Amino acid sequence: xxxxxxxxxxxxxxxxxxxxxxxxxxxxxxxxxxxxxxxxxxxxxxxxxxxxxxxxxxxxxxxxxxxxxxxxxxxxxxxxxxxxxxxxxxxxxxxxxxxxxxxxxxxxxxxxxxxxxxxxxxxxxxxxxxxxxxxxxxxxxxxxxxxxxxxxxxxxxxxxxxxxxxxxxxxxxxxxxxxxxxxxxxxxxxxxxxxxxxxx
Numbered sequence: 001x002x003x004x005x006x007x008x009x010x011x012x013x014x015x016x017x018x019x020x021x022x023x024x025x026x027x028x029x030x031x032x033x034x035x036x037x038x039x040x041x042x043x044x045x046x047x048x049x050x051x052x053x054x055x056x057x058x059x060x061x062x063x064x065x066x067x068x069x070x071x072x073x074x075x076x077x078x079x080x081x082x083x084x085x086x087x088x089x090x091x092x093x094x095x096x097x098x099x100x101x102x103x104x105x106x107x108x109x110x111x112x113x114x115x116x117x118x119x120x121x122x123x124x125x126x127x128x129x130x131x132x133x134x135x136x137x138x139x140x141x142x143x144x145x146x147x148x149x150x151x152x153x154x155x156x157x158x159x160x161x162x163x164x165x166x167x168x169x170x171x172x173x174x175x176x177x178x179x180x181x182x183x184x185x186x187x188x189x190x191x192x193x194x195x196x197x198x199x200x
Contacts (some may be wrong), residue, residue, distance in 0.1 A: 001162060002022045002023055003020065003021050003022045003023070004021065004022065004023040004025060004060070004158065005021040005024050005025075006022065006024070006025055006026070007025070007026045007048075009040075010040075010044060010048060010051075011049070013026065013048050013052065014051070016057075017051070017052055017055050017057050022057065022058065023057060023058040023059070023060060023088070024057060024058075024059055024060070025059070025060035025061070025062055025091060026040055026044070026048065026059070026060075026061065026062065027040070027061070027063075027064075028040050028041070028061065028064040028078055028082075030046055035076060036088050040166075042081060043054055045061075045081070045082060045085060046085045049082070049085045049086050049087055050085075050086070053086055058087075058088040058089070059085050059086075059087050059088050059092065060087070060089040060090065060091055060111065061078075061079070061082045061088055061089075061090050062090075062091045062113070063079060063091065063092050063093075063094075063097065064091050064092060064093045064113035064114075064115050065093055065094070065115070066093060066094050067094045067096065072096070072097065072100075075097055075103070076096075076097070076100065076101075078135065079097075079101055079105070080104075080105075083105055083108055087108070087110040088109070089108070089110070089111050089133070089134070090109075090110055090111065091111045091112075091113045091136065092110055092111065092112065092113055093112075093113040093115035093116055095130075095143060098112070098130070098132065099130065099131075100111050102130070102131040102132075104150065105140065109131060109133035109134060110131070110132055110159070111132065111133060111134040111135070111136060111156075112127045112132045112134065112135045112136060112138055114136040114137065114138060114139060114151065114160065116135075116136075117139055118135050118136075118138060118140050119137065119138040119140065119141055119145075121148065121149050121152050121153065122151075123150075124137075124149050124153045124157075125152075125153060127155065128153055128154060128155040132155060133155065133156060134155060134156035134157070134158055135153075135155050135157055135158070136154070136158040136159075136160075137149065137157060137159050139159075139160045140170060146159055156160045165196070198199070
């Protein structure tokens with residue numbers, strides 16, 4: 001069992017480390033799904049990794065978005081910089097990027113982000129074949145479903161235990177945001193309809 005905490009800035013990192021987190025994960029100011037968090041530039045990234053490492057806490061970098069062709073080399077460069085700083089794992093959504101990282105850094109654990117929407121044993125087994133060391137399951141799974149996947153794969157399994165803004169399957173963020181917008185439109189239309197009927 002490992003307690004892994006998200007951290008959006010250096011103060012949050014210190015709080016997580018000082019309050020018993022075994023590991024932390026954070027994004028740089030590029031290529032992560034928490035674009036509106038403070039995140040870390042390269043200098044802060046190195047400082048954060050060293051701060052955690054001295055205290056026996058592992059660090060995971062999120063590169064958990066889909067990478068465009070013209071961003072690929074920059075994403076690789078960021079991963080290489082984090083690797084040189086001593087990052088313990090990289091959390092990835094993009095299969096192309098993940099495959100390249102697994103090949104380039106065989107001693108660096110690559111984790112499948114919850115953004116991959118892995119919600120079945122078959123999905124977990126496919127990622128295991130590709131060389132992922134850990135799979136972060138979709139948040140919608142029941143305890144029984146998680147238990148079943150854990151018992152039938154050799155890959156480490158990670159699960160969220162609190163909070164999510166998604167109202168769709170994990171990883172389907174754009175669809176989730178569209179649904180949210182659609183729900184608001186429906187609610188507005190219902191109120192309009194109710195007002196119209198009351199006046200009729």
